Amino acid sequence: MLKSRGFTLVELIIVIAIISILVTMVIIAIDPIRVINDSRDTKKRSELNQVKTSLQLYFNENNRYPDPSEMGTGGSVPFVDTYMRQLPAEWATNYSYGSSGADYDAAVTLANPDTSDEASEANCTADGANGVGGDFWVCPD
Numbered sequence: 001m002l003k004s005r006g007f008t009l010v011e012l013i014i015v016i017a018i019i020s021i022l023v024t025m026v027i028i029a030i031d032p033i034r035v036i037n038d039s040r041d042t043k044k045r046s047e048l049n050q051v052k053t054s055l056q057l058y059f060n061e062n063n064r065y066p067d068p069s070e071m072g073t074g075g076s077v078p079f080v081d082t083y084m085r086q087l088p089a090e091w092a093t094n095y096s097y098g099s100s101g102a103d104y105d106a107a108v109t110l111a112n113p114d115t116s117d118e119a120s121e122a123n124c125t126a127d128g129a130n131g132v133g134g135d136f137w138v139c140p141d
Contacts, residue, residue, distance in 0.1 A: 034112065037111035037112050038111075038112055040111060041110040041111055041112055041113075041136075044088070044090075044094065044095075044108045044110060044136065045108070045110075045136050047088040047108075048088075048095065048106060048107075048108050048136060048138050049138060050084070051084070051087070051088070051095075051097075051106055051138070052106065052138040054079075054083040054084045055083075055104060055106070055140075056140070057083050058079060058082075058083050059140075064101040064102065065099040065100075065101060065102070065103065065104040065140075066079045066099060067099060067101070068097055068098060068099060071087070071091075071097050088108075094108055094109045094134075095107070095108045095109075095134070096108075096132040096133055096134055097132060098132040103139070103140060104139060104140065105124050105132045105137060105138075105139045106132065106137070106138050106139070107121070107124075107132045107133060107134025107135070107136060107137045107138075108134050108135065108136050109134045109135055110134075110135040110136055113135035113136065117135045117136045117137075120136055120137045120138070121134075121135070121136075121137045123137070123139065124137040124138065124139035
């Protein structure tokens with residue numbers, strides 16, 4: 001009698017099913033959507049801190065913070081042309097900025113805000129919100 005070497009179809013199906021279950025469990029454990037949102041939120045926080053640095057440079061030269069109308073979306077906007085290469089890509093939709101000239105508040109909406117974001121809001125809104133809203137805030141130190 002000949003003995004065949006190899007796997008039966010049933011054995012292969014069982015192994016594939018076990019591997020599929022394990023892969024599904026790993027994907028659920030990693031939660032890729034949360035990881036992607038967290039990385040986007042980190043980028044937004046970084047961009048807003050770059051805006052803060054640019055606003056401070058503007059203030060040092062002009063003794064005031066720019067009016068919100070001066071914070072357009074690029075092109076021939078003096079603030080952007082002089083102090084930043086470009087505003088964040090989602091400036092018009094996810095970011096907000098308000099200024100009284102002597103003070104400013106800027107904020108961004110995040111997908112997954114955390115407790116440090118709440119602390120940034122408490123720090124900035126103590127002096128008046130300048131009409132902005134969001135999850136992560138920056139204001140003059």
